[in-house]
Amino acid sequence: xxxxxxxxxxxxxxxxxxxxxxxxxxxxxxxxxxxxxxxxxxxxxxxxxxxxxxxxxxxxxxxxxxxxxxxxxxxxxxxxxxxxxxxxxxxxxxxxxxxxxxxxxxxxxxxxxxxxxxxxxxxxxxxxxxxxxxxxxxxxxxxxxxxxxxxxxxxxxxxxxxxxxxxxxxxxxxxxxxxxxxxxxxxxxxxxxxxxxxxxxxxxxxxxxxxxxxxxxxxxxxxxxxxxxxxxxxxxxxxxxxxxxxxxxxxxxxxxxxxxxxxxxxxxxxxxxxxxxxxxxxxxxxxxxxxxxxxxxxxxxxxxxxxxxxxxxxxxxxxxxxxxxxxxxxxxxxxxxxxxxxxxxxxxxxxxxxxxxxxxxxxxxxxxxxxxxxxxxxxxxxxxxxxxxxxxxxxxxxxxxxxxxxxxxxxxxxxxxxxxxxxxxxxxxxxxxxxxxxxxxxxxxxxxxxxxxxxxxxxxxxxxxxxxxxxxxxxxxxxxxxxxxxxxxxxxxxxxxxxxxxxxxxxxxxxxxxxxxxxxxxxxxxxxxxxxxxxxxxxxxxxxxxxxxxxxxxxxxxxxxxxxxxxxxxxxxxxxxxxxxxxxxxx
Amino acid sequence: xxxxxxxxxxxxxxxxxxxxxxxxxxxxxxxxxxxxxxxxxxxxxxxxxxxxxxxxxxxxxxxxxxxxxxxxxxxxxxxxxxxxxxxxxxxxxxxxxxxxxxxxxxxxxxxxxxxxxxxxxxxxxxxxxxxxxxxxxxxxxxxxxxxxxxxxxxxxxxxxxxxxxxxxxxxxxxxxxxxxxxxxxxxxxxxxxxxxxxxxxxxxx
Numbered sequence: 001x002x003x004x005x006x007x008x009x010x011x012x013x014x015x016x017x018x019x020x021x022x023x024x025x026x027x028x029x030x031x032x033x034x035x036x037x038x039x040x041x042x043x044x045x046x047x048x049x050x051x052x053x054x055x056x057x058x059x060x061x062x063x064x065x066x067x068x069x070x071x072x073x074x075x076x077x078x079x080x081x082x083x084x085x086x087x088x089x090x091x092x093x094x095x096x097x098x099x100x101x102x103x104x105x106x107x108x109x110x111x112x113x114x115x116x117x118x119x120x121x122x123x124x125x126x127x128x129x130x131x132x133x134x135x136x137x138x139x140x141x142x143x144x145x146x147x148x149x150x151x152x153x154x155x156x157x158x159x160x161x162x163x164x165x166x167x168x169x170x171x172x173x174x175x176x177x178x179x180x181x182x183x184x185x186x187x188x189x190x191x192x193x194x195x196x197x198x199x200x201x202x203x204x205x206x207x208x209x210x211x212x213x214x215x216x217x218x219x220x221x222x223x224x225x226x227x228x229x230x231x232x233x234x235x236x237x238x239x240x241x242x243x244x245x246x247x248x249x250x251x252x253x254x255x256x257x258x259x260x261x262x263x264x265x266x267x268x269x270x271x272x273x274x275x276x277x278x279x280x281x282x283x284x285x286x287x288x289x290x291x292x293x294x295x296x297x298x299x300x301x302x303x304x305x306x307x308x309x310x311x312x313x314x315x316x317x318x319x320x321x322x323x324x325x326x327x328x329x330x331x332x333x334x335x336x337x338x339x340x341x342x343x344x345x346x347x348x349x350x351x352x353x354x355x356x357x358x359x360x361x362x363x364x365x366x367x368x369x370x371x372x373x374x375x376x377x378x379x380x381x382x383x384x385x386x387x388x389x390x391x392x393x394x395x396x397x398x399x400x401x402x403x404x405x406x407x408x409x410x411x412x413x414x415x416x417x418x419x420x421x422x423x424x425x426x427x428x429x430x431x432x433x434x435x436x437x438x439x440x441x442x443x444x445x446x447x448x449x450x451x452x453x454x455x456x457x458x459x460x461x462x463x464x465x466x467x468x469x470x471x472x473x474x475x476x477x478x479x480x481x482x483x484x485x486x487x488x489x490x491x492x493x494x495x496x497x498x499x500x501x502x503x504x505x506x507x508x509x510x511x512x513x514x515x516x517x518x519x520x521x522x523x524x525x526x527x528x529x530x531x532x533x534x535x536x537x538x539x540x541x542x543x544x545x546x547x548x549x550x551x552x553x554x555x556x557x558x559x560x561x562x563x564x565x566x567x568x569x570x571x572x573x574x575x576x577x578x579x580x581x582x583x584x585x586x587x
Numbered sequence: 588x589x590x591x592x593x594x595x596x597x598x599x600x601x602x603x604x605x606x607x608x609x610x611x612x613x614x615x616x617x618x619x620x621x622x623x624x625x626x627x628x629x630x631x632x633x634x635x636x637x638x639x640x641x642x643x644x645x646x647x648x649x650x651x652x653x654x655x656x657x658x659x660x661x662x663x664x665x666x667x668x669x670x671x672x673x674x675x676x677x678x679x680x681x682x683x684x685x686x687x688x689x690x691x692x693x694x695x696x697x698x699x700x701x702x703x704x705x706x707x708x709x710x711x712x713x714x715x716x717x718x719x720x721x722x723x724x725x726x727x728x729x730x731x732x733x734x735x736x737x738x739x740x741x742x743x744x745x746x747x748x749x750x751x752x753x754x755x756x757x758x759x760x761x762x763x764x765x766x767x768x769x770x771x772x773x774x775x776x777x778x779x780x781x782x783x784x785x786x787x788x789x790x791x792x
Contacts, residue, residue, distance in 0.1 A: 043655075044655070046752065046753070053751050054753050054784075056786070085689075088789060113685070185750065
């Protein structure tokens with residue numbers, strides 16, 4: 001027998017150790033954008049996810065998957081310039097943001113390729129973790145799957161004052177949880193049967209690992225999935241603390257060992273690593289096996305299915321099992337955490353209290369509505385109140401300032417993640433269904449997505465404040481992307497019955513000057529009552545170049561980026577929503 | 588009586604089928620056929636398939652300047668043309684991208700690209716996107732190998748150039764080369780179709 005030399009053995013050990021380390025990829029932490037003016041460029045690109053060919057992806061700015069984290073402060077007026085350099089139309093929705101419907105980036109706000117959309121708003125949201133993502137009807141799954149999206153972190157003075165981690169990328173980590181299915185040649189699958197990915201990805205990193213310091217760390221968890229829910233825990237079964245959900249901090253940290261996170265939901269958690277061993281590891285795990293999920297909700301799986309998650313014994317389509325990913329019905333690793341040395345000024349304690357939330361009460365309710373989950377049976381698509389989404393139909397009209405009670409009823413075959421645009425809500429009850437009658441304690445707080453279990457219903461209160469627009473709607477829908485794409489979505493407008501403008505004006509007489517223009521184009525009217533609702537600028541070939549909802553016209557429209565030529569400006573007035581078009585020349 | 592009517596109907600049916608197939612002969616033995624075109628090259632001249640009197644076939648690559656994935660291929664396109672042009676299978680690159688949306692794809696920029704990358708093949712602009720539609724090209728890059736068959740141009744291969752964009756040294760399958768080699772040797776193309784990988788060609792409405 002051949003003797004293996006000590007050196008060879010040593011190298012074998014090293015090789016083995018390297019091989020083990022190489023199983024993980026370092027978690028990508030998105031860059032941040034701060035300030036009040038933000039430029040986002042949506043583009044097609046590619047990423048090396050797997051051995052072999054690269055995967056065609058979509059991304060924002062410099063990334064090759066996903067986009068920068070936008071950090072903004074409550075009270076700031078923020079201005080966006082969203083340029084679509086994709087080879088497809090899309091939209092960008094600010095998920096969780098309270099803003100005018102026309103700035104919301106829903107399915108109506110289509111940005112054609114080559115166009116720049118310029119929304120702006122005052123940040124009214126309190127400190128929270130939001131996100132931005134495409135919302136083009138029937139294309140949301142594809143555009144999100146490709147990787148277009150990003151986090152939004154809102155900060156405010158109340159949160160500033162709390163002794164919780166805030167060092168982005170060091171002790172305050174954004175984690176966008178998704179999974180993907182890859183076709184031959186490593187391209188992503190986005191057909192309607194590809195609801196469940198086969199490989200887990202965090203911030204676009206497969207098999208992610210992250211160094212975290214030995215102290216209290218904050219994880220901002222987003223479920224950015226197509227449909228999969230996550231039942232999150234840690235490999236040492238340790239207790240961790242939910243400090244915020246979708247739209248803000250809770251009154252106090254909620255200790256948990258498992259946390260269910262559905263599509264579109266965000267949870268901020270504190271993990272106490274003060275007693276961890278430097279050099280040691282900890283795994284963040286999705287405890288999604290049937291036995292784990294049933295332990296969470298005796299009798300039935302909480303994640304949509306009447307029994308277990310769809311599994312590979314389901315009928316097989318072109319791309320793999322329908323609704324069955326390799327991760328279905330299994331416990332799988334989300335993130336490998338390597339414990340490293342404590343940083344300077346660490347947070348070492350879990351706070352006892354956080355902020356004081358004042359929720360709406362049923363005594364304030366002026367209107368109740370019931371939304372019923374329909375369809376989905378005998379091979380049909382899911383719908384709301386027996387209707388598929390229509391871009392031209394308004395399903396609900398809400399009065400500005402009203403506190404409303406919405407009950408979402410699901411006497412159907414699948415659980416759904418219900419998402420409301422415009423304002424956060426406070427859940428007051430969940431009844432029936434396989435989650436029992438009790439709300440989970442961590443579901444208190446301000447939410448914009450809520451899980452509606454099979455055979456259950458959820459009631460929440462929301463106050464529709466600040467922004468009325470009788471034309472431009474907000475959405476409510478299931479956040480399972482395939483469900484919304486298939487039409488499980490509807491719209492509402494917020495109207496101001498007291499504020500109906502009685503003024504009369506007969507002539508729409510917008511003027512543009514100077515013409516020809518070099519630097520700044522001014523839009524004005526001889527009638528001071530006329531207000532501009534929307535401006536679009538088209539080039540000589542009729543292409544949309546600029547889309548400016550409720551433009552601020554005092555400073556004029558910057559023309560310095562325009563090439564010389566003839567352009568058309570389309571001005572829509574605020575009151576009658578009538579449009580006037582004028583030609584102008586850029587020198 | 589009934590029988591006769593049926594017979595006439597059958598004859599009429601055959602006639603209709605025959606006439607129909609005369610005008611829509613885009614499929615011969617289940618093969619897709621493309622029609623010749625005339626497109627402007629970066630040197631200013633118009634280029635058609637019929638200009639190449641001795642060509643047995645063509646490697647047609649739909650590509651563009653702006654697409655990050657298309658940017659990975661210029662060297663490989665030069666190598667393909669160097670190898671196969673002299674064997675009677677020239678390479679033609681066609682940009683069908685919407686130049687109004689992607690400024691980087693305008694004719695001027697194509698001229699610059701052709702010079703900077705030292706393209707040894709024509710780089711044609713498909714201004715009205717008709718050629719891309721004729722080929723049913725979807726991506727940049729998207730490769731086709733076409734061959735002359737009874738006076739018609741038949742698509743023999745449709746898909747990716749090879750199986751690794753960013754790592755040329757790790758390419759395992761050179762689909763285009765394999766297809767051309769097979770046809771030149773009088774063999775059946777081993778892989779006739781793959782999924783083209785790259786940026787979606789955005790067709791104007």
